[in-house]
Amino acid sequence: MDCSIVYYAIRHTLYAPFRPTNDAVNAFLRSFGYAFQGIAYVIRTQRNMRVHLVIAGLVVVAGMLLRVTAVEWAVIALAMGVVFAAEMVNTVAELAVDLLTEEYHPMAKVAKDVSAAAVLVTAIAAVAVGVAIFGPRLWRLMRT
Numbered sequence: 001m002d003c004s005i006v007y008y009a010i011r012h013t014l015y016a017p018f019r020p021t022n023d024a025v026n027a028f029l030r031s032f033g034y035a036f037q038g039i040a041y042v043i044r045t046q047r048n049m050r051v052h053l054v055i056a057g058l059v060v061v062a063g064m065l066l067r068v069t070a071v072e073w074a075v076i077a078l079a080m081g082v083v084f085a086a087e088m089v090n091t092v093a094e095l096a097v098d099l100l101t102e103e104y105h106p107m108a109k110v111a112k113d114v115s116a117a118a119v120l121v122t123a124i125a126a127v128a129v130g131v132a133i134f135g136p137r138l139w140r141l142m143r144t
Helices: 003-014 022-045 047-065 070-100 106-143
Strands: none
Touching: 022 047, 022 070, 047 070, 047 106, 070 106
């Protein structure tokens, strides 16, 4: 491959002014629609995602009642987002494994188990965040 062609392509890709076309903007906006379809699919089909959402709702209510700080809200939001994303990645892994094989295979089981374990680890970490943020407040409430 001629290096001058690669140099030209890189130079004109990296340094060319960005001028979005209507097609590029429409494609960008459509990508949000696809993402929301994915979120809707996971909520509709995955019981654990619905459980996570209910718990997240309870955490938000508790946060408002216990008046958590802005930084604490940020940590809570990050913890919830990580759990939601892990659940979505778990769904992708399960669907991909199911697509690849219809019969039982030990490695397919391991892939699904490890994916589910990732969700469990993020959920445990989110509980730890909740204990750290809400624990002292709840302890004070119980002592008064």
